[in-house]
Amino acid sequence: MSTTTATPADAFEHGDPKRYRRGCRCQKCRAGANADNIRRRYLRQTGRGTKRTPDRAADHILRLRNAGLNDKTIQQSAGICPDVMYRILRREGTIHVRTETRITSVPVPATGGPSGSRAYIPGCGTVRRLRALVAAGWYAAELARRLxxxxxNLKQIIHRGEDGQVTQRVADDVRALYAQLHNQKPEDHGVPRRYAERARQMAAARGWAGPGYWDDEEFDDPDFQPAIDDLAVKRNDRAAVRRAEVEHLEQFGLSEHEIADRLGMAYSTVRNIVLEIRSGQKRVRPRERAVA
Known part of the structure; x- marks a missing residue:
């Protein structure tokens, strides 16, 4: 994760309010801060305050996106951090007039890269490919890094549903990434096992089918739906096999951590299975209890 170093007080002249806010308490800086406060108060009283609604800035960010600029480029050009940008896009709170000016001053490109890359197309196939990768253990932050x-931004695409739209460029990038990763195990490429397991569990809870349940042309066919019932049956069969493996290893006196390492399973999953085996009763999970 990149970090930004705060500008030190010495970067500003004595008398500049910014130097005062960074700790300088000399007479000139106190006078400059007082003058700045008086100016701000006057502007507020005359209806010319320094705060704005985020609407104008949000609309301009959307125009920049539509022109083909990615979020990182927009942030660097406008000098804003990701948190500020996404708060503006959610149209929450207010922003400083200088922030609005920096954003609206970013020029909208006349062309957005390769021909046709700005065209919007149905996002069904893109969303399905991303969800299939999540089901295989590729968590969203890793997919975003690779893209x-x-x-x-990527999570918005994944979670907004198959009825949305994406640019042709995004669709092409996701298609290429899927071709690269769909038959690869995340743990073999530096993804921590706990993150991969968490992604798989989230996808299973939402009924997202993994790569094994799709042919490539089926992703873009809105009338095709993977056999979710078959998916659930196969998942239950796999769970039964894993349970039998845990029970077998547990009989040899292996610890739960050792069993988890041998089977490539999450420790919490092994722990729950062992407790069920020892108690002779299936543990009721919160979701099952709520349904009951």
Whole structure:
């Protein structure tokens, strides 16, 4: 994660309010801060305050996106951090007039890269490919890193549903990434096992089918739906096999951590299975208890 170093007080002249706010309490800086406060108060009283609603800035960011600029480029050009940008896009709170000016001063490109890259197309196939990768253990932050996108932007695409739209460029990038990763195990490429397991569990809870349940042309066919019932049956079969493996290893006196390492399973999952085996009763999970 990149970090930004705060500008030190010495970067500003004595008398500049910014130097005062960074700790300088000399006479000139106190006078400059007082004058700045008087000016701000006057502007507020005359209806010319320094705060604005985020609407104008948000609209301009959307125009920049539509022109083909990615979020990182927009942030660097406008001198804003990701948190500020996404708060503006959610149209929350207010922003400083200088922030609005920096954003609206970023020029909208006349062309957005390769021909046709700005065209919007149905996002069904893109969303399905991303969800299939999540089901395989590729968590959103890792996918965003490989696509050169912000995590929040990618999560919006994944979670907004198959009825949305994406640019042709995004669709092409996701298609290429899927071709590269769909038959690869995340743990073999530096992804921590706990993150991969968490992604798989989230996808399973939402009924997202993994790569094994799709042919490539089926992703873009809105009338095709993977056999979710078959998916659940196969998942239950796999769970039964894992349970039998845990029970077998547990009989040899292996610890739960050792069993988890041998089977490539999460420790918490092994722990729950062992407790069920020892108690002779299936543990009721919160979701099952709520349904009951």
């Amino acid at each position: 050169g996108k912000q995590k929040e």
